[in-house]
Amino acid sequence: MKNTHQLKSEKKIFVIVLLVMLVIVNAFTLFIAFSSAKTNIELVTSRVVDVINQDTQNNRSIASDLGAMLQLPDRLLNQNLGIDIKRLIGSLNETPGDREFPVWKADIDMLHRKKFTILRTFWRNFSNANKSRFTTYYTDGDTGYYYMFNGEKAVKIKGSNPHFRITGYIDTTSKMLKNNHGFVIPELFYSNVYEDAITHLPTITIGSPVVINNFSVQSSKMSGIIATDYTRPDLSGLFRDAFTQLNLQHAGYDIGVHSQKGNDVPMNIFPDNTSWLSFALGDIKLMNGFCLSARVHFTELLRIKLSGLIIANMVMLFFFLIFIRSHKRIESMMVKLTTDTLTQALSREGGKIVTDNISNGRNTILVTMDLNDFKVINDTWGHHAGDEALVFFANYLLQSVRQGDYLIRMGGDEFVLLLQHTTLEQARRLMDQRMAELRAFPFEDTSIPLSFSYGISEWQHDFTESFKKADENLYQMKKQRKQKNNESYA
Ligand SMILES: Nc1nc2c(ncn2[C@@H]2O[C@H](COP(=O)(O)OP(=O)(O)OP(=O)(O)O)[C@@H](O)[C@H]2O)c(=O)[nH]1
Numbered sequence: 001m002k003n004t005h006q007l008k009s010e011k012k013i014f015v016i017v018l019l020v021m022l023v024i025v026n027a028f029t030l031f032i033a034f035s036s037a038k039t040n041i042e043l044v045t046s047r048v049v050d051v052i053n054q055d056t057q058n059n060r061s062i063a064s065d066l067g068a069m070l071q072l073p074d075r076l077l078n079q080n081l082g083i084d085i086k087r088l089i090g091s092l093n094e095t096p097g098d099r100e101f102p103v104w105k106a107d108i109d110m111l112h113r114k115k116f117t118i119l120r121t122f123w124r125n126f127s128n129a130n131k132s133r134f135t136t137y138y139t140d141g142d143t144g145y146y147y148m149f150n151g152e153k154a155v156k157i158k159g160s161n162p163h164f165r166i167t168g169y170i171d172t173t174s175k176m177l178k179n180n181h182g183f184v185i186p187e188l189f190y191s192n193v194y195e196d197a198i199t200h201l202p203t204i205t206i207g208s209p210v211v212i213n214n215f216s217v218q219s220s221k222m223s224g225i226i227a228t229d230y231t232r233p234d235l236s237g238l239f240r241d242a243f244t245q246l247n248l249q250h251a252g253y254d255i256g257v258h259s260q261k262g263n264d265v266p267m268n269i270f271p272d273n274t275s276w277l278s279f280a281l282g283d284i285k286l287m288n289g290f291c292l293s294a295r296v297h298f299t300e301l302l303r304i305k306l307s308g309l310i311i312a313n314m315v316m317l318f319f320f321l322i323f324i325r326s327h328k329r330i331e332s333m334m335v336k337l338t339t340d341t342l343t344q345a346l347s348r349e350g351g352k353i354v355t356d357n358i359s360n361g362r363n364t365i366l367v368t369m370d371l372n373d374f375k376v377i378n379d380t381w382g383h384h385a386g387d388e389a390l391v392f393f394a395n396y397l398l399q400s401v402r403q404g405d406y407l408i409r410m411g412g413d414e415f416v417l418l419l420q421h422t423t424l425e426q427a428r429r430l431m432d433q434r435m436a437e438l439r440a441f442p443f444e445d446t447s448i449p450l451s452f453s454y455g456i457s458e459w460q461h462d463f464t465e466s467f468k469k470a471d472e473n474l475y476q477m478k479k480q481r482k483q484k485n486n487e488s489y490a
Pocket residue numbers: 342370371372373374375376378382383384385386387390411412413478
């Protein structure tokens with residue numbers, strides 16, 4: 001049978017295990033929420049990448065068409081595009097604002113007029129669905145020409161390019177084309193995250209190279225790039241759309257974009273000022289040249305797995321309550337089984353549990369006690385008075401013991417005290433004192449004389465042996481007392 005001490009430590013262990021499980025279950029659920037958050041961002045990113053890829057694809061095809069067309073003689077060009085190239089590039093004196101015949105600024109040379117005219121024709125022939133929503137243009141270098149598709153605006157760049165520098169890119173790509181005799185498809189141009197000189201917004205640019213192939217001499221050269229700019233508001237809009245399409249909310253995420261080139265200006269798609277507690281979802285590849293750094297807020301993790309968290313905690317709470325209830329029932333049953341109902345001292349069974357668990361009896365003293373002439377109290381004042389005497393006596397003894405000492409009712413008016421961490425001498429002094437101080441107990445409106453005898457022994461290996469020795473001493477004390485009484489009557 002388990003004793004109350006064992007039950008208490010069992011309860012402690014259970015509570016610790018439950019708390020650990022509570023932490024594990026909640027941490028695990030939050031980890032699943034974290035994985036879902038990461039998947040959400042990856043899904044959203046792939047939607048954004050789809051749009052950018054589509055733009056890039058269109059730019060690539062315009063770039064490659066332009067590269068091919070630039071080598072054709074005017075006759076074939078006119079035939080293919082259905083235009084009159086000579087008329088279109090020479091319309092210096094046409095009416096300003098005429099849609100068909102652009103007015104060229106004088107500083108735009110004939111080759112570029114031709115380039116821009118071809119591009120304008122491509123762009124006009126393009127279906128709207130295929131046109132990028134964002135600023136798309138042609139440029140042929142840092143101090144070259146610039147043609148914006150949507151606005152149909154052609155300018156010669158004075159000084160440095162207001163957007164980003166592509167000289168390095170054109171040089172390396174040209175070298176690569178030369179080394180491979182033109183038989184390679186050049187990489188796209190990726191800018192870093194820079195501040196646009198016109199809009200003053202953090203911007204990224206992705207450009208498709210325009211290559212003029214000349215396979216007959218196995219040499220190709222770079223002409224420029226067809227590029228699309230994505231400003232912070234552009235990308236925010238793309239991300240917001242992707243979140244909406246996927247039925248997700250963006251409020252719980254911080255998203256920033258950075259390039260692999262470094263030296264970026266900060267570009268926060270969704271700002272990181274709403275939560276003090278957020279977790280990094282790691283670097284997510286946007287496309288070759290760019291990465292996302294995303295964070296998810298703790299509140300969003302809770303929201304994602306709210307039902308899971310509630311259910312997990314409710315289940316744990318349910319088991320906890322069941323355990324506590326059954327534990328309490330066992331505990332009260334144990335108390336009932338091990339306690340003497342009349343005196344509240346330990347019962348014989350309770351005493352056995354205690355004595356069985358005395359592993360090392362060193363410094364343990366066993367005292368047996370028996371009320372003197374208890375039968376007389378019963379016979380004179382009634383059984384009820386006898387009961388009161390027993391209760392009084394037990395309380396009287398319990399007052400003089402310390403924590404860790406035990407009072408056991410062996411039966412009738414016989415009790416055992418187990419005194420721990422004490423010597424035989426100290427115990428004897430205590431019992432003599434207690435014996436001397438006990439005179440009577442109050443019963444109804446009188447007081448009835450009450451005294452006891454005791455026998456004492458040091459703990460010897462087991463209870464039976466120790467009890468036997470103490471009981472012999474008790475018997476001696478009783479015997480001496482009776483002799484004394486007889487002598488005083490004689
Ligand atoms: N009131 C009451 N009496 C009990 C209880 N249990 C045992 N007794 C009585 O206690 C008495 C035990 O008396 P003994 O210990 O044999 O005799 P004593 O009168 O104390 O005499 P000595 O021990 O020799 O001094 C018996 O009369 C039992 O009936 C109890 O729970 N209540």
